[in-house]
Amino acid sequence: MSDQEAPLRNGVEHKIFEVLPFVDDDYGGVIVEMKTPMDTKTFVAALRDSFEQWRLQGKKGVWLNLPLSHVNLVEPAVKEGFRYHHAEPTYLMLVYWIPEAESTIPLNASHRVRVGAVVLNHNKEEKYGSLCGSGIWKIPTGVVDEGEEIFAAAIREVKEETGIDTEFLEILAFCQTHESFFAKSDLFFVCLLRPTSFDIQKQDLEIEAAQWMRFEDSASQPITHKNDLFKDIHHICSMKMEKSYSGFSKKPITTFFDDKLGYLYLNKQEDMEKPSS
Amino acid sequence: MSDQEAPLRNGVEHKIFEVLPFVDDDYGGVIVEMKTPMDTKTFVAALRDSFEQWRLQGKKGVWLNLPLSHVNLVEPAVKEGFRYHHAEPTYLMLVYWIPEAESTIPLNASHRVRVGAVVLNHNKEEKYGSLCGSGIWKIPTGVVDEGEEIFAAAIREVKEETGIDTEFLEILAFCQTHESFFAKSDLFFVCLLRPTSFDIQKQDLEIEAAQWMRFEDSASQPITHKNDLFKDIHHICSMKMEKSYSGFSKKPITTFFDDKLGYLYLNKQEDMEKPSS
Numbered sequence: 001m002s003d004q005e006a007p008l009r010n011g012v013e014h015k016i017f018e019v020l021p022f023v024d025d026d027y028g029g030v031i032v033e034m035k036t037p038m039d040t041k042t043f044v045a046a047l048r049d050s051f052e053q054w055r056l057q058g059k060k061g062v063w064l065n066l067p068l069s070h071v072n073l074v075e076p077a078v079k080e081g082f083r084y085h086h087a088e089p090t091y092l093m094l095v096y097w098i099p100e101a102e103s104t105i106p107l108n109a110s111h112r113v114r115v116g117a118v119v120l121n122h123n124k125e126e127k128y129g130s131l132c133g134s135g136i137w138k139i140p141t142g143v144v145d146e147g148e149e150i151f152a153a154a155i156r157e158v159k160e161e162t163g164i165d166t167e168f169l170e171i172l173a174f175c176q177t178h179e180s181f182f183a184k185s186d187l188f189f190v191c192l193l194r195p196t197s198f199d200i201q202k203q204d205l206e207i208e209a210a211q212w213m214r215f216e217d218s219a220s221q222p223i224t225h226k227n228d229l230f231k232d233i234h235h236i237c238s239m240k241m242e243k244s245y246s247g248f249s250k251k252p253i254t255t256f257f258d259d260k261l262g263y264l265y266l267n268k269q270e271d272m273e274k275p276s277s
Numbered sequence: 278m279s280d281q282e283a284p285l286r287n288g289v290e291h292k293i294f295e296v297l298p299f300v301d302d303d304y305g306g307v308i309v310e311m312k313t314p315m316d317t318k319t320f321v322a323a324l325r326d327s328f329e330q331w332r333l334q335g336k337k338g339v340w341l342n343l344p345l346s347h348v349n350l351v352e353p354a355v356k357e358g359f360r361y362h363h364a365e366p367t368y369l370m371l372v373y374w375i376p377e378a379e380s381t382i383p384l385n386a387s388h389r390v391r392v393g394a395v396v397l398n399h400n401k402e403e404k405y406g407s408l409c410g411s412g413i414w415k416i417p418t419g420v421v422d423e424g425e426e427i428f429a430a431a432i433r434e435v436k437e438e439t440g441i442d443t444e445f446l447e448i449l450a451f452c453q454t455h456e457s458f459f460a461k462s463d464l465f466f467v468c469l470l471r472p473t474s475f476d477i478q479k480q481d482l483e484i485e486a487a488q489w490m491r492f493e494d495s496a497s498q499p500i501t502h503k504n505d506l507f508k509d510i511h512h513i514c515s516m517k518m519e520k521s522y523s524g525f526s527k528k529p530i531t532t533f534f535d536d537k538l539g540y541l542y543l544n545k546q547e548d549m550e551k552p553s554s
Contacts (some may be wrong), residue, residue, distance in 0.1 A: 071355040078348040084364035086459070088385060092361050092369065093459070108365060109386040109461040110423040146387040146462055147455045173525065177532050177539035178424045182363070182370070184386040185423055187464065228530035232541055246523060246544055248450065253505035255454050262454035264509055267523055267544070 018042065020050045027104070029061030030054060037069065040076045047080055055098060061105050062096040111185045113144040115154040118237055119166055119193045121212065139233075141188075149263055151250055154191035162210040163201030166193035170247030171265050172236045175229060190233055192240065192247060215241070295319065297327045304381070306338035307331060314346065317353045324357055332375060338382050341371040388462045390421040392431040395514055396443055396470045398489065416510075418465075426540055428527055431468035439487040440478030443470035447524030448542050449513050452506060467510055469517065469524060492518070 020043075022030040032050075054062060064082055066073055068090050082094035086108045097103040117140045142157035144150055151168035158166050169192045180186035200210050219234040239245035248265035255262050297320075299307040309327075331339060341359055343350055345367050359371035363385045374380040394417045419434035421427055428445035435443050446469045457463035477487050496511040516522035525542035532539050 068355060068361065071352045074351045075348045078345060083366045084345065084369050085366070086385075087361035087364035087369060088460070089360045089362070092364060106458055107389070107420055107422070109389050109458070110421065111388045111390050111464070112384070112386050113388050113462075113464070143384050144387065145384070146460055148462075150453055173541055173543035175530065175532065175539050175541045176427055177537050180537070181383055181386070183365070183423055185390075185425075187388070187390070227532075229532055229541065232528070232530065232543065236543060245546065248525070251509070253452065253509065255452065255504075255506055260454050260457070262452050264450055264452045264506065266450035266509065266513060269522065 018046045018049075019053065020046050022050070025061070025063065027061065028059060029063065030059055031063040031065065033065045034067065034070045034073065038073065040072055043073050044076050044080065047077070051098075060097065060099055061103075062098065064094040064096070065091055066094065067091045111187050112181055113150065113153075114141060114186065114188045115144055115150060115157060116141045116188060116190045116233070117154040117158045117166070117193050118172070118190065118233070119158055119164065119195050120215075120237070120241070121195050121198065144189075150189050150265075151191065151263070154189075154193060158193060163197075163199065164195050165197040166195050168250065169194055170249050172240065172245070172247040173232065190236070192237075295323045295326075296330060297323050299327070302338070302340065304338065305336060306340065307336055308340040308342065310342045311344065311347045311350065315350065317349055320350050321353050321357065324354070328375075337374065337376055338380075339373040339375065341373070342368055343371065344368045388464050389458055390427065390430075391418060391463065391465045392421055392427060392434060393418045393465060393467045393510070394431045394435045394443070394470050395449065395467065395510070396435060396441065396472050397492075397514070397518070398472050398475065421466075427466050427542075428468065428540070431466075431470060435470060440474075440476065441472050442474040443472050445527065446471055447526050449517065449522070449524040450509065467513075469514075 020032045021035065022032045025031050038046075051062075062082075063085070064077055066077065071092075074092060074094075077094050080096075082096045085093045085095040085105070087093065095105055097105055119140075140157045140161040142153065142160070144153040148156075150171070155166050155168060158164055172190045172192050174187060174189045176185060176187050178185045198212075200212065215237065219238075221230075236245055236247075240247075246267050246269055249268045250263045250265055251268070253262055253264045254260065297309045298312065299309045302308050315323075328339070339359075340362070341354055343354065348369075351369060351371075354371050357373075359373045362370045362372040362382070364370065372382055374382055396417075417434045417438040419430065419437070421430040425433075427448070432443050432445060435441055449467045449469050451464060451466045453462060453464050455462045475489075477489065492514065496515075498507075513522055513524075517524075523544050523546055526545045527540045527542055528545075530539055530541045531537065
């Protein structure tokens with residue numbers, strides 16, 4: 001603490017404490033990022049002083065990022081009114097909404113995203129499947145990582161499970177379900193890929209076996225008939241082999257307001273004729 | 278603590294502590310749900326005793342759900358080796374992986390999901406836009422809630438922003454971007470809707486105005502030309518009005534292994550002719 005005379009603000013004596021390290025966000029709020037260790041008493045004092053400053057500045061949301069190493073500050077932060085927002089293995093993000101008006105704090109991520117990959121080889125007669133524990137041959141599937149493109153995840157999963165290199169063609173369909181993982185929802189994208197290498201080398205320990213399968217053999221497994229999604233995927237693949245189905249292909253774009261790079265998935269319909277209008 | 282004689286297990290004297298309340302999960306692990314308040318000392322003792330039991334039973338992942346009211350147990354849990362997994366406003370989920378083998382703990386939700394709604398009225402000449410702060414007319418957009426269907430979110434957003442009732446037709450395209458929200462990725466689904474009511478009543482406070490707009494007027498805004506995504510959406514809408522574009526329509530299904538209800542979005546192609554194979 002400074003030993004200079006405490007200044008008067010609004011006529012009230014005001015002590016100078018260490019203010020927490022923060023940066024402004026783009027929405028009228030601040031993000032506090034704790035970097036050096038701090039004991040709880042110093043933290044609470046600095047937090048209260050910081051709040052006084054933020055209120056005067058008309059700040060809205062206060063984000064508090066506490067790395068695992070600052071776990072001692074979680075309880076005091078909650079007691080000062082913070083609520084959990086989201087967490088990752090190495091940090092917990094808490095948030096406090098200052099204004100009287102309704103909070104515009106964005107919701108946490110709500111969906112897990114997965115891909116399933118159908119790989120049709122150059123004869124367009126075969127696709128490959130992999131054997132999971134239950135004796136069922138299934139297409140390679142996996143979770144899309146944070147920051148990973150959907151098409152890249154499909155290519156990666158096929159490589160990991162079978163050693164085959166592929167090229168992304170289309171998203172054939174996708175499926176949304178709920179409560180797949182605690183309260184979170186799930187989006188499952190069925191991707192069509194073209195192989196650029198053909199020798200299967202099973203790599204993933206969770207897979208019992210991997211092989212090229214005749215499309216008909218894969219479709220004739222009992223599970224395919226018992227399960228809506230399997231049945232629909234096979235039906236779509238049949239139509240695709242007859243060139244009578246259009247999925248969504250990818251196109252790099254820049255986005256709405258922030259000019260970020262992204263991918264748009266849309267029906268490019270190269271082989272569909274435009275009717276005259 | 279029980280006052281009966283401590284039993285011998287593996288020849289070692291074994292104290293009986295209160296074991297934490299838990300249920301088995303479907304993947305060889307357990308979920309601990311704290312319901313009654315507990316002081317940190319009792320918690321740590323019960324946790325260590327529980328771990329001894331879980332190790333003997335060959336349990337894998339240990340999930341620890343700490344409601345906000347149990348924030349006092351966050352620090353001792355982390356000191357016992359737990360890591361954060363995810364958090365929602367009212368609870369923090371921690372996890373501990375017991376086996377030597379690599380963890381198969383599922384990744385946290387990675388994507389926020391949003392919808393944008395294009396509503397074409399019966400003349401197929403107009404769409405409506407709403408005026409956001411920057412003087413730009415835009416289609417209604419919003420975040421899909423956890424557990425909410427994508428098509429239902431589009432209908433809800435249109436109703437909230439304009440009072441118009443609509444029916445879902447198709448997903449025209451979707452866009453994936455990254456780091457839209459801390460490290461999380463973003464999926465934006467462009468939905469086509471058909472209005473079933475026509476009188477606009479602006480409801481959302483964040484919207485300045487709402488009106489039906491001629492499709493051409495919406496497309497001629499300068500931002501449409503400057504922005505890839507706007508341009509593509511308008512191009513797709515033009516093709517759709519000429520009946521020369523197929524998006525993905527919805528179909529209720531049951532999913533892979535767990536027979537959950539969900540929706541599959543796929544190209545139904547009612548008005549596409551099948552070529553003879």
